[in-house]
Amino acid sequence: MQTKFLLGENQIPTHWYNVIPDLPEPLSPVIHPATGKPASPDDLVRIFPPQLIEQEVSTQRWIQIPEPVREIYRLWRPAPLFRAHRLEKALGTPAHIYYKYEGVSPAGSHKPNTAVPQAYYNKLAGTKRLATETGAGQWGSSIALAAQMFGLACTVYMVKVSYGQKPYRRSMMQLWGAEVIPSPSDRTAAGRGILAADPESPGSLGVAISEAVEDAVTHEDTRYALGSVLNHVCLHQTVIGLEAKEQLKLAGEYPDVVIGCHGGGSNFAGIGFPFLADKAAGKDVRILAIEPSSCPTLTKGAYTFDYGDTAKMAPIMRMYTLGHDFMPPGIHAGGLRYHGASPLVSQLVHAGLVEARAVGQLACFEAAVQFARAEGIIPAPESSHAIRGAVEEALRAKEEGRERVILFNLSGHGHVDMTSYDQFLSGKLDDFEYPEEKVRASLAHLPKVEL
DSSP, X not given: OOOEEOOOGGGSOSEEEOOGGGSSSOOOXXXXXXXXXXXXXXXXXXXXXXXXXXXXXXOOSEEEOOHHHHHHHTTTOSXXXXXXXXXXXXXXXXXXXXXXXXXTXXXXXXXXXXXXXXXXXXXXXXXXXXXXXXSSSHHHHHHHHHHHHTTOEEEEEEEHHHHHHOHHHHHHHHHTTOEEEEESOSSSHHHHHHHHHOTTOOOOHHHHHHHHHHHHHTXXXXXXXXXXXSHHHHHHHTHHHHXXXXXXHHHTOOOSEEEEEOSSSHHHHHHHHHHHHHHHTTOOOEEEEEEETTSOHHHHSEEEEEESSTTSOSOEEEEEESOTTOOOOOOSOGGGOOSSOOHHHHHHHHTTSSEEXXXXXXXXXXXXXXHHHHHOOOBOTTHHHHHHHHHHHHHHHHHHTOOOEEEEEEOBBOTTOHHHHHHXXXXXXXXXXXXXXXXXXHHTTOOOOOO
């Protein structure tokens, strides 16, 4: 039985797939945080280069991937697709489980799929330095790598709890030439404000985004880079699902369910959006997002307009949100600790085209250990959420006595997350309760938007 399904370098996608033309209704406008009115492309030029702004609003279904980007993609793309025979056996399931493995990139995750084009377009626009944030460090290490490849300086504001939990991610960023600052910091007004209110603040992606955006808009040679949420980021990640579709053809299969972990939405969009195109054409396929129960944006949040960051500097978007000043617990899946969600993913969830499920930290680590012992790959804590979803779907197939095809995105490896595995195996890892009162307090501070 075949285990690996591989494509040649000449089969790297030539175009990204843009889901916007296939949405059930037009996206709500992005709102300028200062004026409260719809933002124009000109309002975004101090943050992003013009090519990324064009991609953010494009209604073209297919957008060409520049050859310099495809050239760097060749370092790890096409990423392999695996059939999880040993996991299937361990579960005793009739389901066929496949996983797309993005941990083969130099940074060990899916994030370089968008870091490379973002650095490329910034280089074309004359940017000298990138400012960004990172949670678990996968985005930070990826943009540090991409900036190095295109000769750009890079400053990364790393969520403080992850800065302490994941020192080797920090080391990777520094090795690739980036400056790494624990957030909240005293480098920005946003950071100083948070520290004044809570000197022991663990930080959050919302806070780190505030610091990075402030850094970008206060330095003429600097632009901001975001690793998730925005339309152009989701666009770049669709190479994952586009490759997976061709690899499943080699296996002679088509998925009944496609699963990705969900924080801001980028890796989930990458695996799921190309299959949503099939769904729109009449294919019977479920698309399932798995998020942490301690930061349950899609399952417990409100679908409304909210700021993308804590200091209210980033654009206001219609999305599922827990409130821009929601401070999530310090779970080890740092990349999933974001108060909001991609507007694209949010609209698809709201329309019922995407399902969402929340799972606990301990259940995810249980699934990750089972996967590692069966398949050999140690998953990132973020990716363990997708594994948990796949295990639950496989066990359901077992109960029903049905053969079901399951595809999930293994979005990164956990080689620099071993402290969290040590804590889990020694019984020192906790689950976190959904802090409903904190969400109610955060949602009371939503912006008032009148269209």
